[in-house]
């Protein structure tokens with residue numbers, strides 16, 4: 001491998017020997033094609049006409065009025081597929097094509113990354129297999145159906161809880177046996193090097209656009225930038241645009257589940273300790289013996305016990321701050337945004353909005369707050385209905 | 392304490408391959424696990440390869456995943472693994488290689504882990520999810536503790552890399568016979584013999600072959616290709632799974648199987 005893929009002490013590529021060769025091949029291909037004019041042009045063309053970039057920045061006036069400061073939403077929910085995930089799947093899918101690979105595999109939690117991979121598999125004519133925990137297959141059945149419509153095979157994974165962690169385990173195992181022709185299209189800015197770097201690269205468009213749009217619309221840089229954190233891809237995508245703007249405060253919002261005290265959550269940065277899972281050193285939810293803990297969250301896409309290495313580094317250096325929002329506040333905020341803005345946010349993204357809602361009345365009215373609305377909540381309507389039945 | 396070198400040199404006149412069964416410590420529970428290991432030692436296991444259950448064993452197929460779950464549910468953890476290893480060593484001074492996932496070691500403290508397990512009677516610790524590229528994270532502590540180093544070579548390891556791996560090996564090279572995870576297989580991968588022969592031209596380090604070795608014929612074929620040891624894991628763990636609730640039958644099957652492989656390796660020598 002040419003690079004170590006470290007962010008401070010975090011990251012790296014702690015994988016079995018059998019995977020070293022393919023990761024090396026991936027690193028080399030990424031270095032070679034990321035700035036290749038043909039690759040860049042093809043990605044730009046598809047980002048615009050297939051996926052729908054640039055996405056709007058929307059000044060949510062009624063939500064702003066509600067909280068008492070200026071809130072702008074980066075509308076990744078308007079992208080094709082309904083989430084930021086397509087930015088990454090287009091990028092990696094093209095990389096797979098340029099590498100001459102013919103098969104794609106991916107893990108998925110909420111099904112958004114699985115769907116975004118299935119779309120690109122269809123677009124590029126590649127055979128696609130999606131690994132998904134059995135619990136998630138059940139709670140995100142609409143996305144399962146969509147993936148199948150796009151021609152992907154969905155492989156249900158049992159594992160400990162049948163969630164994202166188990167899906168990644170099985171995708172890695174499958175990859176081990178199919179390294180020669182299969183491209184593993186990893187869904188978040190975590191996992192072994194070079195994935196955190198690759199996913200960050202393809203998601204940076206969010207931050208670059210948002211920075212420009214915020215200056216245009218609000219007349220200046222934001223004071224706060226917020227995003228939810230599953231593995232950390234939508235967050236690093238938007239943070240990347242502001243890392244050098246020292247006065248812009250960056251806040252990542254993790255899944256507080258049923259409350260940090262209950263232990264039933266997925267807040268690895270807030271409540272975890274450094275460990276090694278899925279090829280990287282990162283903050284990890286683990287027990288006193290180093291066994292990885294089960295996680296709990298109303299949103300499947302945040303139900304993951306580890307997190308991307310760059311966020312660990314940003315936490316330790318103090319450049320970004322990480323907090324958690326609990327299921328109850330998230331469900332509350334989902335309803336609020338629907339009622340006063342007519343927007344159904346993905347439960348994942350709603351974590352960031354819930355934290356902002358919690359700041360109601362606490363910030364100066366001139367404060368400019370930018371929230372990454374990473375996805376739309378159509379997929380979550382059933383879950384919300386279960387928890388908050390309409391009368 | 393008996394070393395790998397003792398075993399390999401004793402098996403040299405005439406040359407036979409070492410028989411190395413793998414168990415997940417505590418599968419299905421502490422006491423049964425101990426009696427199963429004894430049932431493998433008695434008919435002629437030369438070295439033991441032992442794992443401590445981990446929640447996310449990405450290099451393992453369904454058989455060993457289930458063993459990890461059984462063992463963890465029975466309460467096995469790093470501390471109890473030390474006790475179980477001590478009990479095994481009290482029964483017989485047999486060399487032991489641990490096969491680990493890195494987080495369990497890092498969480499316990501790498502130096503402390505190597506020191507405590509060496510004291511319990513372990514000869515080497517192979518970390519499934521740590522490659523030669525990060526060897527410096529474990530080499531120092533291993534040497535300081537008096538442990539041998541063992542690293543993996545897989546069918547897709549480049550020759551230049553094989554040499555680097557061999558150069559850092561003081562125990563044996565764990566040669567993975569297939570592209571894939573652990574699990575019983577009906578037939579031996581057709582590339583394994585050439586892989587062993589290739590390694591033999593590159594290094595004098597002992598070559599032990601594992602992953603998918605499921606039958607006496609597989610062991611014999613690998614030995615004929617020049618392997619110094621054969622590691623049999625999932626096939627043995629299958630016997631545990633098939634006889635849950637009947638520890639005597641488990642032990643009898645393991646013992647008979649080890650005896651059969653041992654005999655096949657001896658007559659083919």
Ligand SMILES: Cc1ncc(COP(=O)(O)O)c(C=O)c1O
Nearest residue numbers: 112188230231232233234301375
């Ligand atoms: C809409 C949406 N936002 C966020 C996430 C969390 O992932 P990440 O932290 O990589 O952005 C997901 C994951 O499924 C998602 O679907």
